[in-house]
Amino acid sequence: MDVSDLIDPLNDAQREAVAAPLGRALVLAGAGSGKTRVLTHRAAWLVRVEGTTPYNLLAVTFTNKAAAEMRGRIERLLGISGSGMWVGTFHGLSHRLLRLHWKEAGLPQGFQILDSEDQRRLVKRVMRDLEVDENRWPVRQLQGFINARKDAGERPDDLDSNDPYTGQMARVYAAYEAACRSAGVVDFAELMLRTVEMLQNHLELLGHYRRRFAHVLVDEFQDTNGIQYQWLKLLAGPEADVFIVGDDDQSIYGWRGARVENLQRFRSDYSDTRVLRLEQNYRSTSTILEAANALIALNSDRLGKKLWTEGEQGDPIALYAAFNEQDEARFVIERLVSLIDDQGLARSDVAILYRSNAQSRTFEEALLSRRIPYRVYGGLRFFERAEIKDALAYLRLIANRDDSAALERVINTPTRGIGNRTLEAIRLAAREQDVSLWRAASGLFASHGALPARAANALGAFLGLIDRLAAETADMALADQLETVLDRSSLRAHVGKDRSERAQDKLENLDELITAARNFQQDAQIDEGMDPLTAFLSHAALEAGEGQAGAWEDCVQLMTLHSAKGLEFPVVFLVGLEEGLFPHRMSVEEPGRLEEERRLAYVGITRARQQLVMTYAERRRLHGRDEFGIASRFIRELPPELVDEVRARFSVTGPGVAASQGGMAGAVAPEAEFGLGERVQHSRFGEGVVLDCEGNGPNARIQVNFDAVGAKWLVAAYANLERV
Numbered sequence: 102m103d104v105s106d107l108i109d110p111l112n113d114a115q116r117e118a119v120a121a122p123l124g125r126a127l128v129l130a131g132a133g134s135g136k137t138r139v140l141t142h143r144a145a146w147l148v149r150v151e152g153t154t155p156y157n158l159l160a161v162t163f164t165n166k167a168a169a170e171m172r173g174r175i176e177r178l179l180g181i182s183g184s185g186m187w188v189g190t191f192h193g194l195s196h197r198l199l200r201l202h203w204k205e206a207g208l209p210q211g212f213q214i215l216d217s218e219d220q221r222r223l224v225k226r227v228m229r230d231l232e233v234d235e236n237r238w239p240v241r242q243l244q245g246f247i248n249a250r251k252d253a254g255e256r257p258d259d260l261d262s263n264d265p266y267t268g269q270m271a272r273v274y275a276a277y278e279a280a281c282r283s284a285g286v287v288d289f290a291e292l293m294l295r296t297v298e299m300l301q302n303h304l305e306l307l308g309h310y311r312r313r314f315a316h317v318l319v320d321e322f323q324d325t326n327g328i329q330y331q332w333l334k335l336l337a338g339p340e341a342d343v344f345i346v347g348d349d350d351q352s353i354y355g356w357r358g359a360r361v362e363n364l365q366r367f368r369s370d371y372s373d374t375r376v377l378r379l380e381q382n383y384r385s386t387s388t389i390l391e392a393a394n395a396l397i398a399l400n401s402d403r404l405g406k407k408l409w410t411e412g413e414q415g416d417p418i419a420l421y422a423a424f425n426e427q428d429e430a431r432f433v434i435e436r437l438v439s440l441i442d443d444q445g446l447a448r449s450d451v452a453i454l455y456r457s458n459a460q461s462r463t464f465e466e467a468l469l470s471r472r473i474p475y476r477v478y479g480g481l482r483f484f485e486r487a488e489i490k491d492a493l494a495y496l497r498l499i500a501n502r503d504d505s506a507a508l509e510r511v512i513n514t515p516t517r518g519i520g521n522r523t524l525e526a527i528r529l530a531a532r533e534q535d536v537s538l539w540r541a542a543s544g545l546f547a548s549h550g551a552l553p554a555r556a557a558n559a560l561g562a563f564l565g566l567i568d569r570l571a572a573e574t575a576d577m578a579l580a581d582q583l584e585t586v587l588d589r590s591s592l593r594a595h596v597g598k599d600r601s602e603r604a605q606d607k608l609e610n611l612d613e614l615i616t617a618a619r620n621f622q623q624d625a626q627i628d629e630g631m632d633p634l635t636a637f638l639s640h641a642a643l644e645a646g647e648g649q650a651g652a653w654e655d656c657v658q659l660m661t662l663h664s665a666k667g668l669e670f671p672v673v674f675l676v677g678l679e680e681g682l683f684p685h686r687m688s689v690e691e692p693g694r695l696e697e698e699r700r701l702a703y704v705g706i707t708r709a710r711q712q713l714v715m716t717y718a719e720r721r722r723l724h725g726r727d728e729f730g731i732a733s734r735f736i737r738e739l740p741p742e743l744v745d746e747v748r749a750r751f752s753v754t755g756p757g758v759a760a761s762q763g764g765m766a767g768a769v770a771p772e773a774e775f776g777l778g779e780r781v782q783h784s785r786f787g788e789g790v791v792l793d794c795e796g797n798g799p800n801a802r803i804q805v806n807f808d809a810v811g812a813k814w815l816v817a818a819y820a821n822l823e824r825v
């Protein structure tokens with residue numbers, strides 16, 4: 102048998118891993134050393150050499166994007182497609198198991214998935230019912246508590262109710278569970294926990310899957326949490342061939358309960374584990390790799406590994422100190438335009454990575470104004486936009502009238518005269534009779550005099566609308582069903598009227614949703630036994646928007662550092678490197694969390710193949726506040742000889758003198774420049790402080806906060822400012 106295509110593209114250590122004897126293997130290796138490559142080759146090896154079938158493989162990873170790539174690579178190596186192979190994320194695979202075995206899991210057949218915003222609303226409602234004071238017990242805190250308990254595999258009964266604090270939390274948790282049950286919904290954490298419980302309670306099912314999944318492969322193992330570890334161990338059983346790969350230096354989900362100790366735990370749970378190491382990095386230039394190695398060496402408590410490369414030295418890491426976030430975005434966009442135009446890079450070769458989602462906006466605006474196509478991964482996900490969620494809530498209600506979260510969302514969107522008082526009455530009745538909001542509402546409508554006539558009419562119209570839509574659209578294709586619902590519910594008209602912001606965008610989003618529904622049904626991504634509507638709704642809840650229109654277009658890639666895990670790009674811009682932002686201010690006090698931030702920086706740096714550009718801003722407006730930033734310690738922790746500071750930056754100059762920029766403009770009389778925060782004098786407005794600058798040369802403008810008249814923008818060339 103010729104397996105040269107499986108073996109040739111590997112080095113010796115990688116080959117040894119791919120061809121390891123069946124049993125337990127752990128590949129522990131640094132970034133870019135080929136772990137994911139080894140894992141996909143191993144899967145193909147099992148089929149082609151060990152004689153197993155794709156049907157007997159279970160391959161797990163963390164993001165939809167990574168799962169899709171992994172499936173594609175394995176199928177290419179096997180020369181097949183659509184093989185019935187189970188490749189997915191923990192949540193996606195759990196969802197699939199629960200759909201197949203909803204009865205054993207104790208769920209209604211058409212159960213829906215609650216995303217985190219809906220979950221928050223439901224927790225809030227439960228708290229209101231229990232009269233828990235939101236000021237003392239913030240909703241988010243309770244939501245976090247519930248998810249953390251589920252991630253640890255604990256139900257309300259497992260908690261210590263003698264402790265007053267835990268007791269209160271457990272009470273809310275229990276009531277929340279009851280509300281989920283009566284609505285027929287499950288949250289993300291529940292997908293995992295419910296699957297584990299189902300398998301534990303149905304040994305015949307467990308036996309079936311253990312026989313089926315004789316080979317289990319897991320990527321990014323360092324980020325598994327308690328319940329995921331349990332899930333894996335349960336499905337793998339004592340016999341399976343288990344192949345896991347991971348890197349303790351890239352563990353970045355500790356804040357969400359991931360435990361890097363699972364790497365050690367695996368070795369002690371399976372004492373026959375063969376540990377393999379890969380040390381050659383194939384991704385980055387030696388400059389980038391050296392910087393990454395130096396940074397991560399500052400962490401204590403590492404399993405320790407060496408990483409080297411034969412790659413060329415490459416360019417130094419470029420560092421740009423911007424004076425504010427606008428200037429940062431301008432610099433990044435100019436750089437990337439020149440890379441694309443002059444050096445012929447594809448737009449998708451370039452990634453902009455940041456610590457938190459809120460940072461994407463400035464870059465998006467700058468890209469938009471230059472008409473450069475871009476894509477934000479994992480930001481406000483497409484399916485989380487309000488208008489999309491409203492549309493989906495109608496569909497959910499049509500699929501399952503007991504979905505109270507969906508009913509709350511649309512009962513008065515668009516407004517149809519169902520007031521707060523009516524809603525309160527419905528909620529109260531639901532609570533007293535322990536039924537869903539829909540049933541309570543129907544009951545109130547049917548019993549004469551329970552509601553004032555106007556309210557009863559409005560409610561009756563709503564209930565009738567939903568029932569009619571359900572009956573009339575039952576046989577339609579998904580996309581047509583959606584069209585009908587958008588029109589007949591007047592949701593489309595309502596969205597179009599929205600004057601406050603971007604109605605046009607929202608209408609386009611609704612159109613895109615229809616396209617997504619059409620593609621979804623055409624691609625037949627539907628498991629047997631699931632109706633198309635339920636399948637589409639689950640897809641919307643689980644999918645990070647990767648299937649949205651435009652995904653195939655050549656776009657600049659924007660994402661948080663967390664979502665960049667496992668990916669690589671020829672050019673990476675690592676932006677917002679300021680103390681307080683990255684490392685995040687919440688983590689600088691605690692050594693453990695600071696080390697996690699440092700691992701995140703390590704992940705960011707090691708995404709780059711050829712060029713790495715870092716930026717920070719000395720002033721930043723974030724969440725509506727101005728902050729003054731100093732360079733992140735992660736910059737200072739890099740060997741200085743690897744970093745090249747892009748020095749002379751934009752500055753505003755006196756009349757007639759061109760602004761200098763990036764060292765490209767000619768000499769500038771230093772006395773003519775004004776720095777941010779400097780005090781200046783204007784002939785009419787008096788004294789003030791320089792706040793901001795923008796534009797170049799004769800177009801340069803400067804913002805000054807005058808003591809007497811407040812902030813003003815002036816054209817620098819005519820302002821005749823003098824330093825005080």
Ligand code: ATP
Nearest residue numbers: 110111112131132133134135136137138383384667
């Ligand atoms: P990460 O820790 O970031 O997930 P990884 O260890 O999974 O990284 P891969 O993504 O598998 O690393 O590989 C990094 C890059 O190196 C990829 O572009 C891959 O194709 C390439 N690569 C891996 N092994 C080899 C090899 N033996 N020869 C040539 N290229 C290789």
Ligand code: MG
Nearest residue numbers: 136137138667
């Ligand atoms: Mg990888």
